[in-house]
Amino acid sequence: xxxxxxxxxxxxxxxxxxxxxxxxxxxVALLAAWAVVPRLLPTPHPLLVPLDxxxxxxxxxxxGREIWASLAQTLLRYAGGFALGASAGLALGLLVGASALxxxxxxxxxxxxxxxxxxxxxxxxxxxxxxxxxxxxxxIALSAFFPVALNTHDGLRTIAKGYMEVAAxxxxxxxxxxxxxxxxxxxxxxxxxxxIGLITAWLGTVGGEYMIGIGRGLGIFIAEARGQxxxxxxxxxxxFLALIGFLANLGFRRLSEPLIQWQGTKP
Amino acid sequence: xxxxxxxxxxxxxxxxxxxxxxxxLRPPAALSTLVLPLLVLALWQLAASHALLPVQIxxxxxxxxxxxxxxTLSGDIFTNLGVSLWRIGIGxxxxxxxxxxxxxxxxxxxxxxxxxxxxxxxxxxxxxxGWVPILILIxxxxxxxxxxxxxxxxxxxxxxxxxxxxxxxxxxxxxxxxVLGLGRRATIRKLIVPAALPTIFGGLRLAFSHAWxxxxxxxxxxxxxxxxxxxxxxxxxxxxxxxxxGMIVIGVIGLAMDSGLRRLERRLRRWAVPA
Numbered sequence: 001x002x003x004x005x006x007x008x009x010x011x012x013x014x015x016x017x018x019x020x021x022x023x024x025x026x027x028v029a030l031l032a033a034w035a036v037v038p039r040l041l042p043t044p045h046p047l048l049v050p051l052d053x054x055x056x057x058x059x060x061x062x063x064g065r066e067i068w069a070s071l072a073q074t075l076l077r078y079a080g081g082f083a084l085g086a087s088a089g090l091a092l093g094l095l096v097g098a099s100a101l102x103x104x105x106x107x108x109x110x111x112x113x114x115x116x117x118x119x120x121x122x123x124x125x126x127x128x129x130x131x132x133x134x135x136x137x138x139x140i141a142l143s144a145f146f147p148v149a150l151n152t153h154d155g156l157r158t159i160a161k162g163y164m165e166v167a168a169x170x171x172x173x174x175x176x177x178x179x180x181x182x183x184x185x186x187x188x189x190x191x192x193x194x195x196i197g198l199i200t201a202w203l204g205t206v207g208g209e210y211m212i213g214i215g216r217g218l219g220i221f222i223a224e225a226r227g228q229x230x231x232x233x234x235x236x237x238x239x240f241l242a243l244i245g246f247l248a249n250l251g252f253r254r255l256s257e258p259l260i261q262w263q264g265t266k267p
Numbered sequence: 268x269x270x271x272x273x274x275x276x277x278x279x280x281x282x283x284x285x286x287x288x289x290x291x292l293r294p295p296a297a298l299s300t301l302v303l304p305l306l307v308l309a310l311w312q313l314a315a316s317h318a319l320l321p322v323q324i325x326x327x328x329x330x331x332x333x334x335x336x337x338x339t340l341s342g343d344i345f346t347n348l349g350v351s352l353w354r355i356g357i358g359x360x361x362x363x364x365x366x367x368x369x370x371x372x373x374x375x376x377x378x379x380x381x382x383x384x385x386x387x388x389x390x391x392x393x394x395x396x397g398w399v400p401i402l403i404l405i406x407x408x409x410x411x412x413x414x415x416x417x418x419x420x421x422x423x424x425x426x427x428x429x430x431x432x433x434x435x436x437x438x439x440x441x442x443x444x445x446v447l448g449l450g451r452r453a454t455i456r457k458l459i460v461p462a463a464l465p466t467i468f469g470g471l472r473l474a475f476s477h478a479w480x481x482x483x484x485x486x487x488x489x490x491x492x493x494x495x496x497x498x499x500x501x502x503x504x505x506x507x508x509x510x511x512x513g514m515i516v517i518g519v520i521g522l523a524m525d526s527g528l529r530r531l532e533r534r535l536r537r538w539a540v541p542a
Contacts, residue, residue: 023381104300223400226400226403
């Protein structure tokens with residue numbers, strides 16, 4: 001599931017005015033075919049719903065309109081679970097990154113547990129917390145927790161040795177050391193962790209809903225549409241799944257960019 | 268992002284000096300590694316032997332170990348693993364070979380990249396999880412669903428790595444090839460492949476770890492056998508010991524796969540540098 005490819009924006013600028021046009025050819029052709037081909041069939045096929053009907057479903061279709069309420073529930077769950085998991089991950093990452101003892105005690109176990117594919121937690125979580133809200137929230141938190149903890153730890157580990165020595169020479173108090181050195185120094189890496197966590201938590205949200213079921217949510221919407229053989233609604237749900245993941249990533253990148261502007265001037 | 272899964276290299280001694288002065292305690296490494304797991308195990312055993320929680324929620328460690336031994340001796344694990352490995356093998360073969368092919372085309376030809384890249388990026392936005400219900404509607408629970416999901420999970424990182432690997436070859440290499448009058452074939456074999464190899468291999472390692480995760484997901488959602496299904500089955504029987512045993516198997520195999528590939532990668536890198 002965590003098949004995320006962070007597009008770090010390393011798009012090499014290449015010249016040629018035709019690029020945009022060329023890039024539009026295939027998507028436009030595909031979308032046009034999706035709108036036209038299903039209508040050319042002698043009898044409508046249940047799996048081939050024209051594009052415009054899929055896009056109109058959330059406004060016109062009885063079951064399609066359900067998606068708005070589902071989305072609201074899902075986004076709420078996403079926000080709650082992510083906040084929980086990200087803060088736990090940040091706390092653990094800071095602890096392990098700032099204390100060599102904690103690092104030695106916790107990191108090996110953390111790395112071992114992390115090897116378990118994320119979705120493999122779901123059966124255990126439902127056994128422990130039931131099929132309700134608690135399991136879903138814990139699963140979302142778990143999916144954000146690992147990348148945030150890992151990258152926070154990494155960020156602290158790679159703070160230049162010189163800075164640490166300065167802090168030692170200046171006899172900074174532990175509190176000031178965290179606020180003035182560790183947090184700012186590790187910030188770029190922490191932000192990467194939060195960005196990855198945001199994506200994995202989104203997949204965890206929809207995946208958890210899809211697998212656990214019960215209640216409302218985008219994942220449950222998709223699962224029910226599949227159960228009713230409504231390909232149009234499945235596609236609609238998947239479009240929202242991809243779109244919100246994309247927007248969350250983009251939004252986070254926009255918001256976090258100003259925070260690390262000074263990085264370029266770092267010695 | 269699984270890149271730093273295992274290495275967790277110790278920071279250079281100096282970097283830690285300031286902090287270590289605060290915390291003077293320094294237990295030997297092997298011992299400190301075991302403290303937490305032993306503590307958890309002890310608490311787990313304690314809770315189980317006092318029957319604080321029902322067995323369906325927290326089976327005692329001995330029961331999990333027993334189940335693991337049973338599943339191993341009866342061959343159940345190997346049957347399920349065999350099915351899973353067959354699926355992942357086919358999926359990887361399809362996904363990686365298509366990815367290498369498309370990546371080569373996109374890396375070599377600017378025009379092809381211009382045409383394909385936006386569509387590729389848009390489709391890559393759809394996670395494997397989204398493809399599962401679509402493919403189930405089309406194919407039912409057929410094996411092909413598993414192959415396609417795993418193939419898709421490998422396809423994306425392989426394509427990206429292949430295209431990047433080729434694109435990042437220094438221009439001077441290509442000039443040398445022109446000067447030496449190497450043919451297109453020889454250029455690819457002698458120059459492009461060795462120079463792009465480290466990037467490609469990084470992508471392949473990512474592809475394998477994505478494939479493993481996709482396998483577990485698809486087996487939990489759309490299968491009647493396999494390691495992922497074994498856990499779901501244990502859950503429906505309220506046999507949490509099977510669930511935990513399954514998690515252990517999944518963790519160990521994930522670990523073995525990643526460290527094996529990491530070792531292979533290190534060896535390849537050493538070989539690729541002089542090229």
